[in-house]
Structures are given as C-alpha cells and as structure tokens.
Amino acid sequence: MKRIFPVLLIALAVCSLARTPSEDYIQVFFPNGKIITAELAASDAERARGLMNREIINPDQGMLFVFDYEGVHSMWMKNMLIPLDFLWLDREQRIVHIEENVPPCERDPCPSYASKIPAMYVLELKAGSIKQNGLNLYDKIDFVLKEIDRKT
Numbered sequence: 001m002k003r004i005f006p007v008l009l010i011a012l013a014v015c016s017l018a019r020t021p022s023e024d025y026i027q028v029f030f031p032n033g034k035i036i037t038a039e040l041a042a043s044d045a046e047r048a049r050g051l052m053n054r055e056i057i058n059p060d061q062g063m064l065f066v067f068d069y070e071g072v073h074s075m076w077m078k079n080m081l082i083p084l085d086f087l088w089l090d091r092e093q094r095i096v097h098i099e100e101n102v103p104p105c106e107r108d109p110c111p112s113y114a115s116k117i118p119a120m121y122v123l124e125l126k127a128g129s130i131k132q133n134g135l136n137l138y139d140k141i142d143f144v145l146k147e148i149d150r151k152t
Contacts, residue, residue, distance in 0.1 A: 028062060028123065029142040030133050038064040038123065038143070050124070052079040057126045065122040066145065074114035075122055080104040083127035087135065088119035095139050101127045 024040040041047045041063055051063050067073055070091050077084070081104055088097035097115030105111070123141065135141075 026064065026143050026145065028064065030135065031139050032133050034133050036060050036062050038062040040064055040066060042066040051084070053081060055081050057082060059126050059129060061126070063124045064143065067120055070118045070120045072114055072116065073119055073122060074112040076110045076112045077102055077105040078110045085125045085127055085130045086113060087123040087130070087141065088115035089121040089123060089141055090118065091120045093121070093141050093143065095135060095137050095141065098130060098137065100130050
C-alpha cells in the first residue's frame with residue numbers, strides 16, 4: 001500500500017499535465033450562418049499559450065481570447081506552426097480590426113499585431129477563414145459566454 005500511494009500521486013500529476021489545452025469551448029456564429037467551435041483562452045496562461053505548437057486547425061475551429069477589459073491587446077505568432085486570421089472584437093462583439101493570413105514567426109523578435117481600436121476579444125481562425133466567410137469590419141459575431149474560471 002505504501003508503494004501504491006506515490007505511484008498514484010505521480011499518475012495524477014501526469015494526467016493533469018496531459019489535459020486538453022482548454023476545457024472550455026463555445027459556439028461562435030458568423031453573419032453568413034456558419035458556426036464554429038472556439039476554444040476559450042480566458043486566463044493569462046491560456047492566452048499566453050494560445051494555439052502554439054498546433055499543427056492543424058480545421059475550418060470549423062478557432063480560439064477566442066477573452067480579456068478582462070476592453071483595450072488594445074496585441075497578439076503574436078511565437079511557436080506557431082500554421083498561419084492564422086485574427087479578428088478583434090469590441091464588447092458588443094463587432095469586428096473592429098482584421099489581420100489576414102498572419103504567418104508563423106520564424107525567428108525572434110516576433111512581430112506583434114494589434115488593433116488601434118479597443119477590443120474585448122480576439123478570435124483566431126484558420127488562415128483564409130475571413131475571406132471564405134465574407135467577414136468585414138463592423139460585422140457582428142455572436143457567442144454567449146458563461147462565467148469563466150480564470151485560472152492563472
């Protein structure tokens with residue numbers, strides 16, 4: 001029994017490290033009727049990790065960065081393997097800035113991308129999604145956030 005307890009502790013630690021990148025997902029509705037599933041990045045750690053080291057993102061997937069306040073929030077492509085489209089959204093979920101086909105950062109220092117207009121959210125999508133879905137400035141993107149556990 002004494003030998004089993006340390007093994008159980010190690011197994012629990014490994015399982016907690018192996019959890020999915022985010023345990024929270026929501027549906028995001030585009031004006032053209034397309035629905036995607038977005039992984040939420042609401043804590044500092046989740047926002048810092050983002051979609052790093054992912055080899056693929058499907059056209060029906062994305063990541064929604066949720067910030068505590070509306071402001072100028074910059075994004076970068078450090079440790080990214082695939083190009084992305086970015087949408088900055090204000091508190092009413094309207095697009096206030098667009099960056100399309102942003103390439104992975106190949107060497108430091110990595111450039112950052114930001115909206116000059118305050119935003120509350122940033123939605124990352126597979127490169128080409130903005131054009132494919134006809135998304136434009138001031139379009140409304142619909143989603144409903146439940147209370148988010150903001151673990152740091």
